[in-house]
Structures are given as structure tokens and as C-alpha cells.
């Protein structure tokens with residue numbers, strides 16, 4: 001089997017909050033693998049720790065108030081990112097690992113042209129001359145499908161639409177041909193039509209450039225169409241992890257099941273969809289006060305007393321290879337309880 | 343009013359925004375933004391019309407013009423037979439009781455310095471609907487109706503989650519007991535799970551209070567769960583209007599077909615032919631000639647006529663209107 005490109009083990013990223021409301025355990029023991037050339041979907045509700053996980057990988061957590069706990073381990077291309085010197089880290093960030101953020105307007109600098117911003121990374125990381133970097137910027141704008149790249153290279157971010165700005169962000173991220181692209185909700189702020197364009201673009205670029213992608217989203221529809229494997233997070237932990245087709249065909253964690261059922265769908269008849277949508281009761285608790293036992297138990301339709309007192313570990317789903325499909329739920333030890341409710 | 347009667351009627355609504363002037367008055371003034379350009383529809387009492395389209399197509403401008411939160415340039419709007427656009431300021435204030443709006447942004451639409459109690463009590467005082475201990479009773483029952491614990495009355499907006507804030511926004515709109523609600527992207531900013539909770543709440547309130555909704559959204563899957571009829575907008579105009587069953591089952595406009603095909607389906611085994619529309623929406627200050635959709639239109643029969651002659655919005659099947667030269671031979 002191939003070695004993972006990225007290996008995260010027991011990642012814990014905590015924040016000391018103001019007003020003494022306690023420590024926010026934003027990411028609390030996350031382990032995951034990402035293989036070369038693979039697309040991994042990272043999904044979960046707002047506040048479950050997706051962004052903090054990705055920022056931890058790049059070591060972009062503001063310290064204070066945040067810190068990555070001792071015992072956490074992040075290995076990329078065989079090197080432990082958590083012990084790298086700042087200089088070595090800078091050589092990886094933006095070069096071997098690149099990131100696209102959710103809000104293109106806040107991550108592009110309004111006073112520089114998009115060409116200058118794309119060229120910057122090529123100058124810093126690859127030592128290109130200004131002229132060569134500019135030519136690279138035009139090439140990247142062409143690659144991400146911006147019309148009239150020769151002209152657009154001299155435009156400022158405010159002269160572009162939201163979809164075009166997101167393409168520029170992707171062009172910036174890809175300028176050094178990274179091995180890993182982390183895309184944090186790259187299409188959430190966009191219309192479905194533009195979202196379809198961007199997803200198609202990411203898909204094509206991944207095939208052409210052979211990079212791995214970590215796609216962070218709360219939209220299971222996006223994951224279904226693009227990811228090879230999915231990691232579902234809840235309350236700072238991984239609660240289920242499986243190949244995409246397995247996860248959608250046989251979700252085993254009650255949270256995944258609930259998330260899937262709440263998605264408004266187009267592929268059902270109007271007469272069937274009118275009426276109640278399934279919804280998960282309650283809301284995500286605060287990161288300063290995760291529930292005891294299984295963190296999902298206050299919202300879980302199957303919970304029994306064990307769930308409230310004992311925290312379930314990640315268990316292997318029956319019938320598969322070890323580690324292929326893992327689920328953090330006690331139901332795996334007492335499957336008859338699921339049937340009794342259904 | 344009798345069920346099935348038209349509660350809201352909109353005819354030929356137009357709103358153009360003046361174009362931004364070049365800096366320091368130099369250069370030519372820009373062309374006006376044709377945000378809404380002749381929009382007509384009706385909503386029956388107790389029903390929901392979904393208004394869908396890409397960002398900037400004019401959905402919010404339609405919703406705000408109907409309530410006269412902005413003044414439209416032309417057209418006719420009636421609510422239960424009352425000519426909304428002809429009303430003076432006093433009559434308009436009285437009519438506002440009967441029609442309310444819920445905004446997309448649960449963060450920006452509540453006053454950060456007011457508690458939930460103050461937010462809900464204010465409209466009761468303005469419209470003199472309650473006084474004294476009655477106010478407290480009303481606020482409590484509104485909170486219960488939108489599924490919030492009455493203890494939230496003392497909370498400030500920053501202490502609430504997005505879904506909770508949206509519930510407060512809905513409670514505030516309901517406090518004056520309106521007949522008609524404009525819901526401007528009420529769930530777009532919410533997580534799927536919370537979105538489902540709020541959609542269920544809206545459906546339940548509609549049943550209980552016999553409310554009529556204009557539901558604005560950019561997501562056709564969400565609209566499918568709540569709308570009886572759907573209108574699709576493109577560059578300030580309605581390009582297709584039909585019952586939900588007809589629009590989802592047999593769309594006639596290539597733009598509707600494209601929008602439907604762009605919605606991600608949560609099923610990795612689904613074999614779908616996806617139409618990815620090329621390019622962005624053109625500027626509403628300079629809509630393309632002919633059919634405004636022609637530069638992006640994927641219809642295989644697209645021809646010169648599309649580039650020169652604007653197609654009329656016409657009935658192409660019983661109760662189904664579409665503005666495409668080939669609406670009789672859909673994609």
C-alpha cells in the first residue's frame with residue numbers, strides 16, 4: 001500500500017477563551033490520513049473544528065489564544081510539521097501545501113493587482129524573476145479559465161466577480177504546483193452555477209497536476225460528487241470515516257445518518273418532498289463544554305445510558321478491512337438497538 | 343378571504359438604480375442598473391411562491407419593492423385588493439402590519455444592543471398591539487411558537503447561534519400578525535441541519551397561521567421543499583414561472599434546466615449529465631441584446647434569432663410560462 005502524504009495523529013488544538021469561560025477544545029484528538037492524488041472530504045456542522053484542523057496542519061493557529069497540545073503529530077512527506085523550524089515551515093507552506101480560504105475578498109489584498117499577488121508566491125518560493133513570474137501569473141489565470149488573462153492580470157480584486165476572485169485564489173494556491181491543496185469551503189459563498197464551475201475546475205486541475213486535495217465543506221452534495229473518501233467531524237472529533245460510496249450507501253454513525261437525511265434533495269418527486277424534512281434536534285454544543293460520554297448523545301435518537309457515561313472509541317465497521325470504515329458509536333457493539341428503533 | 347383567492351398581485355414591476363457616476367464627475371455617468379425590469383406574478387392566499395435566481399438577478403429588489411422598503415419606478419402591487427404603491431405614509435404604516443420581511447443575514451438583521459425581549463416588544467409598541475403585562479405574555483408565546491425557550495428573552499444577539507437568531511427574526515416578523523411574509527433567503531446562511539429545522543418551522547407556521555409566503559432563494563433544492571409555485575429570474579426578468587411540479591418535472595427554459603443540473607446531489611452513484619454554465623451573469627447595467635441569456639445558453643438550437651430578438655414570456659403549457667424561443671421544444 002502507498003504511504004500517506006499527510007498523516008495526522010491525535011491532533012489537539014485548544015483555545016483559552018476570554019472572560020474565563022474555559023478552554024475551547026476546538027480539535028480534540030483528530031487522526032486522519034491523506035494519500036497522494038486523493039480527494040478527502042472533511043464535513044460537519046459549523047463549529048465542529050474543520051477550519052481549526054486545516055489551520056493546525058499549516059501551523060497558522062494564532063498563539064495565544066490557541067495552542068497545539070503536546071502529543072499531537074502531523075507528518076507531511078515524512079517530516080513532522082510540528083517540530084519544523086519557522087524557516088523550513090515557510091518553505092513548505094504555499095509551496096508544497098497550499099490553501100484556498102472561504103472568503104476570497106478577505107484573503108486577496110485590495111491594493112495589489114491579481115497578477116502581482118499570483119506572481120509573489122513564484123518569486124518567493126521558486127526564485128523566478130519578475131518577468132518570468134508575470135508570465136507564470138498569466139499562465140495560471142489561463143489554467144483556471146479566466147477569459148482575457150493578458151488583460152485580467154493587471155486588474156484589482158474589486159474589478160472581478162465572486163467566482164472570478166475564487167479562481168484567482170485557486171491560481172495563487174497552485175502557482176508552485178503543490179502536492180496538497182487544502183480548500184476550506186471554496187464554494188460556499190457562490191451561486192450553484194459558479195460552484196459547479198469551480199468544482200469542475202478543481203477536479204480537472206487535480207487530475208492534470210496529480211495533487212491531493214482536502215476539501216472542507218458542510219455540503220454533503222459537494223462531497224458526494226468530488227471526494228474519494230470522507231471524514232465526518234462532530235464536536236472536535238472524527239465520528240465516521242469511509243470511502244465516499246460506502247459512507248453514502250451505509251452511513252453508520254447516527255450523526256452522519258441525520259446529516260444525510262436533512263439535505264434538501266432535488267432527486268425526489270415534488271409530492272414526496274412537501275412535508276417535514278428530517279432534522280437533527282438541538283444544536284452543536286459550545287467547544288468549552290462538550291457533553292460527557294458520546295459527544296453526540298444529547299441529540300442522538302438511539303442513545304442509551306452507556307452513551308451518556310462512556311466515550312466510544314473509533315470502531316471498525318463490520319465486514320470491512322481494518323481502518324477502511326471507522327465509526328465512533330456504541331451501536332457498533334450492540335447493533336440490535338438500531339433495528340429496534342427502526 | 344376565500345382560499346385560492348389571490349392575496350398578492352404584482353404587475354410590471356420596475357426598479358432601476360442610477361449608475362455610479364465616474365469619480366469627481368469626470369467621464370460619462372454609467373448606465374442605470376436595471377435591477378428589476380417588468381416582473382409580474384400573483385400568490386394565492388396561504389400559498390408559497392419561490393423566487394429563484396443567481397446573485398444579483400434582482401430577487402431582493404423585488405421583495406423590498408413590494409413592501410416599499412425601496413420605491414419601485416413603475417408597476418402595480420396589490421395586497422388583498424389594496425393598491426400598495428398608491429398609499430400615503432400613514433396608510434403604508436398600517437399596511438406594514440399585514441406584510442413583513444425576514445432577512446437572510448441572521449447576524450446583521452438584529453440590533454446588537456437590544457435583548458430578544460426588546461426586539462420582539464418593539465413592534466408591539468409601535469403598532470399598539472399590546473401594553474403592560476400583555477407584552478410579556480405575547481413575547482413568551484412568540485418565542486414558544488418559533489421553538490425557543492422563553493429564557494432566551496434576556497439574551498443579546500451575539501449570545502445566539504445563527505439558527506436561533508433566524509428564529510428571533512421570524513418571531514419579530516410574526517409579532518404584528520401579518521398575512522404575508524417576504525422571506526429573503528431565510529436559510530441560506532445556515533448549516534443543513536439547522537436549515538431543515540427552520541424550513542420545518544416555516545412550513546408549520548404557514549399551516550397554523552394561514553400565511554402567504556414569497557420565498558426568495560438561490561437554491562432550487564431548498565425551494566422544492568416549500569414552494570407551491572416557482573418563478574425563475576435572470577437579469578431582472580422572470581424567465582420561467584410554473585407550478586412546482588411542472589417546473590421541477592418538465593422545465594421549459596434552458597436556464598431553469600441548467601440551474602437544476604448544477605445542484606449537487608448527495609448520491610455518489612448518481613449518473614447525471616451536468617450542464618456547467620460558462621461565464622458569469624452579465625452586468626444588469628448592460629444586459630445582452632436579444633435573449634438576455636443567449637451568451638451562456640446551452641440550448642443546441644440557439645441561433646441568430648436569440649442574439650437579436652428578445653423572447654416573450656408566454657404560456658407554453660397550461661399554467662407554465664417561459665421566455666425562450668425554443669420553450670416548445672425544451673432541452
Ligand SMILES: Nc1ncnc2c1ncn2[C@@H]1O[C@H](COP(=O)(O)OP(=O)(O)OP(=O)(O)O)[C@@H](O)[C@H]1O
Nearest residue numbers: 015024026045046047048049050051052053065287
Ligand atoms: N481564535 C479562537 N478563539 C477561541 N475559539 C476559537 C477560535 N477559533 C476557533 N474557535 C472555536 O473552535 C471551534 C471550531 O471552530 P472551526 O472554525 O474549526 O469550525 P468549523 O468546523 O470550521 O466551522 P464553520 O463551518 O463555521 O467554518 C468553534 O467552537 C470555535 O468557536
Ligand SMILES: Nc1ncnc2c1ncn2[C@@H]1O[C@H](COP(=O)(O)OP(=O)(O)OP(=O)(O)O)[C@@H](O)[C@H]1O
Nearest residue numbers: 359375377396397398399400401402403404560626
Ligand atoms: N441600492 C442599490 N444601488 C445600486 N444598485 C443596487 C442597489 N441595490 C441593488 N442593486 C443592484 O441591483 C441588482 C439586483 O440586486 P438584488 O440585491 O436585488 O439581487 P439579488 O437577486 O437579491 O442577489 P443576491 O442573491 O446576491 O442577494 C444588482 O446588480 C445590484 O448590484
Ligand code: SF4
Nearest residue numbers: 294297300307329330
Ligand atoms: S454512541 Fe450512542 S449517543 Fe453516540 S451516536 Fe452512538 S448511539 Fe448515539
Ligand SMILES: [Mg+2]
Nearest residue numbers: 050051052184
Ligand atoms: Mg470553517
Ligand SMILES: [Mg+2]
Nearest residue numbers: 401402403526
Ligand atoms: Mg438578495
